[in-house]
Amino acid sequence: MPYGPQWRKHRALFHQYFNAGNTSDYHPLQLKETHVMLRNLAESPDVIYHHVRRSAAAVVMKASYGHQIAPEGDIYVTLADEALTGLAQSGIFGTFLVDYIPLLKYIPAWMPGAGFQRKARAWRKANQSMLNMPFEMVKQRMASNTAVPCFVTAELERGFQSSSQEYDEQLIKDVAAIAYAAGADTTVSAILSFFLAMTAYPEVLKKLQGEIDRVVGNERLPDFSDRNSIPYVDWVVWECLRWNPVTPFGLAHQVIEDDVYDGYWIPKGTTIIPNVWGILHDETTYPDPLRFDPDRYADSKRNAELGINELPYPAFGFGRRMCPGRWLAIDSVWIAVATVAATFDVLKALDEKGVPQEPDIEYTSTLLSRPKSLRCRIVPRSDATAALISQTAEYV
Numbered sequence: 001m002p003y004g005p006q007w008r009k010h011r012a013l014f015h016q017y018f019n020a021g022n023t024s025d026y027h028p029l030q031l032k033e034t035h036v037m038l039r040n041l042a043e044s045p046d047v048i049y050h051h052v053r054r055s056a057a058a059v060v061m062k063a064s065y066g067h068q069i070a071p072e073g074d075i076y077v078t079l080a081d082e083a084l085t086g087l088a089q090s091g092i093f094g095t096f097l098v099d100y101i102p103l104l105k106y107i108p109a110w111m112p113g114a115g116f117q118r119k120a121r122a123w124r125k126a127n128q129s130m131l132n133m134p135f136e137m138v139k140q141r142m143a144s145n146t147a148v149p150c151f152v153t154a155e156l157e158r159g160f161q162s163s164s165q166e167y168d169e170q171l172i173k174d175v176a177a178i179a180y181a182a183g184a185d186t187t188v189s190a191i192l193s194f195f196l197a198m199t200a201y202p203e204v205l206k207k208l209q210g211e212i213d214r215v216v217g218n219e220r221l222p223d224f225s226d227r228n229s230i231p232y233v234d235w236v237v238w239e240c241l242r243w244n245p246v247t248p249f250g251l252a253h254q255v256i257e258d259d260v261y262d263g264y265w266i267p268k269g270t271t272i273i274p275n276v277w278g279i280l281h282d283e284t285t286y287p288d289p290l291r292f293d294p295d296r297y298a299d300s301k302r303n304a305e306l307g308i309n310e311l312p313y314p315a316f317g318f319g320r321r322m323c324p325g326r327w328l329a330i331d332s333v334w335i336a337v338a339t340v341a342a343t344f345d346v347l348k349a350l351d352e353k354g355v356p357q358e359p360d361i362e363y364t365s366t367l368l369s370r371p372k373s374l375r376c377r378i379v380p381r382s383d384a385t386a387a388l389i390s391q392t393a394e395y396v
Contacts, residue, residue, distance in 0.1 A: 066148030
């Protein structure tokens with residue numbers, strides 16, 4: 001969507017519900033779903049991705065649509081995943097020849113070289129299903145008085161009470177879908193990076209566990225009230241976002257007027273592809289950038305001199321199109337990191353001879369990047385922490 005009045009409407013509505021000031025409204029939901037993830041990890045630790053994916057999806061689906069997802073095979077999560085698969089494959093500029101030769105979009109789909117059209121048609125269908133089906137589900141539940149309060153119900157109720165000129169059903173659909181796309185996959189990728197980093201850097205996990213134990217003790221699990229007392233958790237989250245950013249090439253931007261930057265003439269209409277990975281691995285700003293080192297955020301004076309932001313904002317994009325769901329995603333990652341570290345040891349996988357294997361630090365080359373593989377062992381730190389995990393079921 002090009003920048004303009006309609007884009008501003010979308011951004012304003014999203015910001016109204018998911019800004020930095022009101023994300024605490026979602027903390028009880030995030031804590032509940034994180035506890036579900038802990039129990040699932042304890043029961044079946046070999047499918048980390050599945051449990052992390054389910055947790056992230058549950059938070060956003062409940063916040064946006066008031067929908068409690070099914071433990072397995074939820075239809076609305078499946079629809080969203082199909083739509084986001086298309087985004088991940090097509091979102092990097094240059095993936096398809098049509099990015100360079102726009103006239104190709106007019107050739108018939110049956111012609112050689114027009115495979116992108118067939119893919120685009122399938123992705124468009126998936127996008128429409130993602131937009132419409134969960135939205136219609138909420139409307140049906142509202143009609144039967146079974147809907148759970150959420151973003152969509154709040155906006156529909158407000159729309160019913162306003163004039164037809166102010167009520168824009170398509171806008172509500174769009175923003176609800178954006179919330180899922182902006183929050184769920186960012187959260188998943190960052191949490192998977194956390195598991196990979198803890199496998200590769202066990203000394204970081206030990207320090208993280210020590211900081212949590214010092215503040216929280218061993219009779220309860222961390223929650224959001226502990227946040228200001230455990231800054232090391234924040235540093236680990238920030239480093240997960242920097243070390244291997246979720247969108248290493250960001251989103252393509254287009255210059256809307258002629259510009260000059262650092263002596264370079266940039267004509268109107270130029271496509272700009274931000275190298276997010278390069279920015280967050282600049283040795284002058286982040287010494288030894290390939291190393292996962294949360295302590296790089298400890299010296300605020302030094303960081304100010306180097307130009308290091310505490311939160312690596314480039315990981316969320318730039319300018320007007322910076323990821324609007326970043327605050328919700330950051331909070332979800334924070335509580336996941338804190339509770340997983342408090343309850344589990346993340347260990348290297350063993351080969352057939354019982355020898356620990358170094359993890360492969362390789363990521364997918366898609367718009368939304370995540371570890372290609374995640375070979376590790378996760379085990380409860382003690383019988384006491386295993387009991388704490390089980391006890392979370394009492395508060396569901």
